[in-house]
Amino acid sequence: MALISLQTVFIAFFGIAAIGFGIWVFRTSSMMRSALALLFSQTALGAMFLAMQAEFLGVLQIMMMATEMSIMAIFMVMFMMDPGGLGAMEMSHQKRLSILAGVAGALATAGIALFTQWGVVVTSAPAAAEQTRALGTELLGRSMLIFETAGVTILTAMIAATAVALPTLQRKRNA
Amino acid sequence: MSPDLLLALFTGAALFGVGIYGALSQTNLVMIMMGVELILAGALVNLVAFWRFLHPHSYAGQMFVLIVMTVMALEMAVGFGVAIARFRARGSVEMEEATELQG
Amino acid sequence: MNTLVIVLSLLAGAYLVAVLEAWLATGRFRLAAPAWAAVALLGRESIVPRTPDRIFFETAPVLLLIAALLAAAVLPLSPSMVMANLATGALFVNAALAYVLVALLMAGWGSDSAYALVGGWRFLGQVIAYSMLIVMPITAVAMRAESLLTTDIVSSQEAVWNILYQPIGFVLFFVASMAVAFLPPFDLPIAVGDLAGGVEAEYTGVRLAVFRLGRMVLVITLAAATTVFYLGGWMGPVLPPWAWSAIKILAVSAAMLLGGYTLPRIREAHLLAWCWKLGIPLALINLFIVGVMVLIWP
Known part of the structure; x- marks a missing residue:
């Protein structure tokens, strides 16, 4: 057994951090803590991407999630009856089933990961600058249509979400 | 064989499990969305791990990660749109009270 | 070594910004004013509100400082004086600045006070x-440099600085950075007049000192970012590179502080309306113009 590399240590550390924060999301009854725990979970994942030498994706993940989860937080506080978690409200149902499903899902995926022949693991990754360049070429070359589709889908979703969320005319008149 | 790939895949599996638990057990729409975010995060880890440890020279893998990130953002946007509409109509986004479609 | 020098110069810059801000606020130029203020803050009792969210309350000022320092880590003061020359530097600045928001939300929520909460959500x-x-x-900017490396961005401005090459972008970035550092007229989260201090209302003593320091470092960091992205970074005749960086950064931060000082505080709704109806179209036009210009006259 060779010495465990620094990369392995970092991957394990950030992975455990991501899982830990992920569990914390559902164990606290303060909505703000819940949303920010999810943020830290995602940030730990971003750091894990960095440890896996996917620099662009890691930084992107860290950047996107900060805003995304903060917006999540304000919606949590808006829509929860007890956002501070002071009333110790019960916010979950079918606990046993959910735990079973969660554990089964995790075990199944972990089992697949364990028993698949993954082939040769590549030890070295391209340099970060090269990666950024190649990803850009990929986005505007071979995968351009897919990327454009993603863009159009975002636009559609934005319009749809706004349309759904706008108050109806009736409601506006009453207000 | 280096354990890095397996470590990353196990992280993905654990996040997937936690996400499933959250999506099934929570009663509030926004909390359910958090569970879905965790499931997608698990997918992200797997994709990055596959790119890094199996095909580091095929950038379609990184591209796929970008698409999943897009899906996460879309899920939030549409989910919050639905949440606002439901809150306006019914005064809450609790799933226990969403029984209109029950047979 | 490099890291230490940069952090120390950032802190020195933050001190000068604090001097300037005190000068603006009181009308008297005193070089020692921030030092005395800091001593006073450190000596004062650290009052904690009644039922704070302790984790957030304690983390928020530190996170603000760390976010500002991290953003500064990729910005070069001279060709060799950069803490981490990441291949995704220009993106990393954004990523680090996003955590300013998280810090302020934490401070707002953690303080358990209405004004702080309003400030955080604002x-x-x-x-x-x-x-x-x-x-x-x-x-x-990255389009012109054809790179996300901050050092490449500076050297891409060898012929013409970006402030002349893409003036619209400069104006937008300058105004937006004032909003990032919540300087007047964008000081909505700490609005002294209507929120009585907002997110920092409940902070006293050491925590307030860290919070203020974080904000000053943030101002310096944003000035450094403006310098690197638009003012040709370390470039300039005669003087050594670091001196040019220092001069430009201080000039930009002074401009940021002075720029909005006499303006009335903008309303949140107006800010959103202006940014989305005017700012974003302008930013898109800027992208288009720069794209065309890069093709014909790089």
């Missing part, structure tokens, strides 16, 4: 207004 709205105006001009 900053969320402010972020939604300005974030595109940070990202899109940086994209245009």
Whole structure:
């Protein structure tokens, strides 16, 4: 057994951090803590991407999630009856089933990961600058249509979400 | 064989499990969305791990990660749109009270 | 060694910014004013509100400082004076600045006080207004440099500085950075008049000192970012590179402080409306113009 590399240590550390924060999301009854725990979970994942030498994706993940989860937080506080978690409200149902499903899902995926022949693991990754360049070429070359589709889908979703969320005319008149 | 790939895949599996638990057990729409975010995060880890440890020279893998990130953002946007509409109509986004479609 | 020098110069810069701010606030120029203020803050009792969210309350000021320092880590003061020359430097600045929002939200929620809470959520709205105006001009800058490396961005301005090459982008970025550092007239989260201090209302003593320090470092960091992206970074005749960087950064931070000082505080709704109806179209036009210009006259 060779010495465990620094990369392995970092991957394990950030992975455990991501899982830990992920569990914390559902164990606290303060909505703000819940949303920010999810943020830290995602940030730990971003750091894990960095440890896996996917620099662009890691930084992107860290950047996107900060805003995304903060917006999540304000919606949590808006829509929860007890956002501070002071009333110790019960916010979950079918606990046993959910735990079973969660554990089964995790075990199944972990089992697949364990028993698949993954082939040769590549030890070295391209340099970060090269990666950024190649990803850009990929986005505007071979995968351009897919990327454009993603863009159009975002636009559609934005319009749809706004349309759904706008108050109806009736409601506006009453207000 | 280096354990890095397996470590990353196990992280993905654990996040997937936690996400499933959250999506099934929570009663509030926004909390359910958090569970879905965790499931997608698990997918992200797997994709990055596959790119890094199996095909580091095929950038379609990184591209796929970008698409999943897009899906996460879309899920939030549409989910919050639905949440606002439901809150306006019914005064809450609790799933226990969403029984209109029950047979 | 490099890291230490940069952190120390950042702190020195933050001190000068604090001197300037005190000068603006009191009308008297005293070089020792921030030092005395800091001593006073450190000596004062650290009052904690009645039922704070302790984790957030304690983390928020530190996170603000760390976010500002991290953003500064990729900005070069001279060709060799950069803490981490990341291949995704220009993106990393955005990523680090996004955590300013998290810090303020934590401070707002953690303080358990109405004004602080309002201040925190106000900053969320402010972020939604300005974030595109940070990202899109940086994209245009990176387009010209054909690289996300901050050092490459500076050397791409060898012939013409970006402030002349893409003036619209500069104006947008400058205004948006004032909003990031919540300087007047964008000081919505700490609005002294109507929120009585907002997010920092409940902070006293050491924590307030860290919070203020974080904000001053943030101002310096944003000035450094403006310098690197638009003012040709370390470039200039006669003087050594670091001196040019220092001069430009201080000039930009002074301009940021002075720029909005006499303006009335903008309303949140107006900020959003202006940013989305005017700012984002302008940013898109800027992207287009720069794209065409890069093709004909790089």
